[in-house]
Amino acid sequence: MAQNPPDTRERLLETALELFSQRGYHAVSIRDIASAVGIREASIYHHFSGKEALLQAIFFRAEEYIAAWKTRFDAALSQASRVSREDFITSGIFYLEHYFLHPDIGRILDLLAMEKRSSPQAAEMYQRFLFAVPLEHQQQAFAHLIRTGCFMADDARLLADEYQALVLYVFQQKDSLDAAARLATLLDRFYLAHCAPKEDLPK
Amino acid sequence: MAQNPPDTRERLLETALELFSQRGYHAVSIRDIASAVGIREASIYHHFSGKEALLQAIFFRAEEYIAAWKTRFDAALSQASRVSREDFITSGIFYLEHYFLHPDIGRILDLLAMEKRSSPQAAEMYQRFLFAVPLEHQQQAFAHLIRTGCFMADDARLLADEYQALVLYVFQQKDSLDAAARLATLLDRFYLAHCAPKEDLPK
DNA sequence: GTCTATAAATGGATAGAC
DNA sequence: GTCTATCCATTTATAGAC
Numbered sequence: 001m002a003q004n005p006p007d008t009r010e011r012l013l014e015t016a017l018e019l020f021s022q023r024g025y026h027a028v029s030i031r032d033i034a035s036a037v038g039i040r041e042a043s044i045y046h047h048f049s050g051k052e053a054l055l056q057a058i059f060f061r062a063e064e065y066i067a068a069w070k071t072r073f074d075a076a077l078s079q080a081s082r083v084s085r086e087d088f089i090t091s092g093i094f095y096l097e098h099y100f101l102h103p104d105i106g107r108i109l110d111l112l113a114m115e116k117r118s119s120p121q122a123a124e125m126y127q128r129f130l131f132a133v134p135l136e137h138q139q140q141a142f143a144h145l146i147r148t149g150c151f152m153a154d155d156a157r158l159l160a161d162e163y164q165a166l167v168l169y170v171f172q173q174k175d176s177l178d179a180a181a182r183l184a185t186l187l188d189r190f191y192l193a194h195c196a197p198k199e200d201l202p203k
Numbered sequence: 204m205a206q207n208p209p210d211t212r213e214r215l216l217e218t219a220l221e222l223f224s225q226r227g228y229h230a231v232s233i234r235d236i237a238s239a240v241g242i243r244e245a246s247i248y249h250h251f252s253g254k255e256a257l258l259q260a261i262f263f264r265a266e267e268y269i270a271a272w273k274t275r276f277d278a279a280l281s282q283a284s285r286v287s288r289e290d291f292i293t294s295g296i297f298y299l300e301h302y303f304l305h306p307d308i309g310r311i312l313d314l315l316a317m318e319k320r321s322s323p324q325a326a327e328m329y330q331r332f333l334f335a336v337p338l339e340h341q342q343q344a345f346a347h348l349i350r351t352g353c354f355m356a357d358d359a360r361l362l363a364d365e366y367q368a369l370v371l372y373v374f375q376q377k378d379s380l381d382a383a384a385r386l387a388t389l390l391d392r393f394y395l396a397h398c399a400p401k402e403d404l405p406k
Numbered sequence: 407g408t409c410t411a412t413a414a415a416t417g418g419a420t421a422g423a424c
Numbered sequence: 425g426t427c428t429a430t431c432c433a434t435t436t437a438t439a440g441a442c
Contacts, residue, residue, distance in 0.1 A: 031436095040409060046407060118227065232418080253418075409442070421429085
């Protein structure tokens with residue numbers, strides 16, 4: 001897959017994503033990227049045909065990140081057995097930190113959030129990465145929890161919507177302290193509201 | 204408060220917000236704004252000292268929008284009496300459409316969402332307009348619902364968090380069709396989960 | 407694969423006539 | 425209050441030497 005032996009191309013992709021996700025595509029110049037990498041701007045054109053092509057390469061790689069995540073998490077799902085109250089919260093925080101707050105995926109989501117209004121392509125990816133992909137996974141997870149009798153019978157898709165709403169809510173307040181703790185509180189209530197009786201009552 | 208008799212200043216503010224909220228501050232040039240309004244770019248400098256000052260004026264006006272909204276909605280809150288299942292959903296949709304999807308506020312939120320990563324000022328306003336301000340209002344509303352026996356005793360702040368999470372979730376998928384219908388489904392479940400017994404059971 | 411040099415276009419902003 | 429004309433900095437991109 002690699003076209004260039006040295007890793008300048010790699011560092012360009014990495015650095016450009018970092019800058020784009022912080023300031024937005026238009027606010028970052030080719031010069032900014034070049035100087036951050038430690039080369040001259042003209043050298044960038046040896047690796048990419050232009051600024052737009054660099055963005056496209058970032059988008060292409062983002063698809064790979066998502067596909068890799070999906071493969072890994074779908075595999076974990078098929079092995080899941082009984083889920084306790086603590087397990088449910090722990091895996092929710094794991095999900096927040098290894099998807100939305102993952103260095104690669106989180107920066108892509110930040111970038112897409114900024115570009116979605118001016119780029120139909122970014123809008124499509126944003127909708128897919130922030131909603132469709134995680135929702136499909138969560139729907140499967142809740143269907144599994146219902147099938148195994150851990151959760152009460154319900155619409156798995158609606159449960160996934162409500163779960164996703166809570167995770168996104170905390171994700172978008174990530175500047176505020178202690179996202180994990182806030183999510184834990186909300187997920188605990190979510191679990192108690194939907195788990196099949198057998199768990200002890202709150203407090 | 205008005206400094207200039209004609210309304211060119213007004214149209215500049217309106218047009219700039221429209222363009223900024225669609226493409227982002229850096230992607231819009233003074234020329235773009237001028238030609239959209241139908242004047243030359245130099246004429247803008249008669250009304251604003253520069254592009255940044257224009258943005259600041261938009262931010263200043265946004266504070267007025269929010270303050271006006273707060274006054275109006277807080278007044279409505281103090282008059283609220285008993286809330287039926289249908290009322291709860293209707294007022295939630297009203298809230299979505301008259302705050303998050305309001306032409307003025309919605310565009311401000313779009314703009315702030317794009318600029319929050321590069322501008323601390325935008326980040327502060329985003330946090331306040333998307334979370335703090337609506338949450339304070341909702342917390343009061345839920346405290347009222349609990350006090351009047353309509354909702355079961357619970358932490359009004361956490362209920363406000365969960366409610367806000369659902370509304371934001373639908374708001375951010377607003378490109379998808381029928382945001383109101385999707386919100387109605389989620390709010391119906393929310394109401395049934397928290398209302399004090401007396402309402403009929405689902406289905 | 408990176409550099410210097412430079413072209414060509416676009417951006418924000420000012421001066422001064424009307 | 426809007427215009428024409430212009431300035432100057434920045435930006436994307438290319439040409440060609442090393």
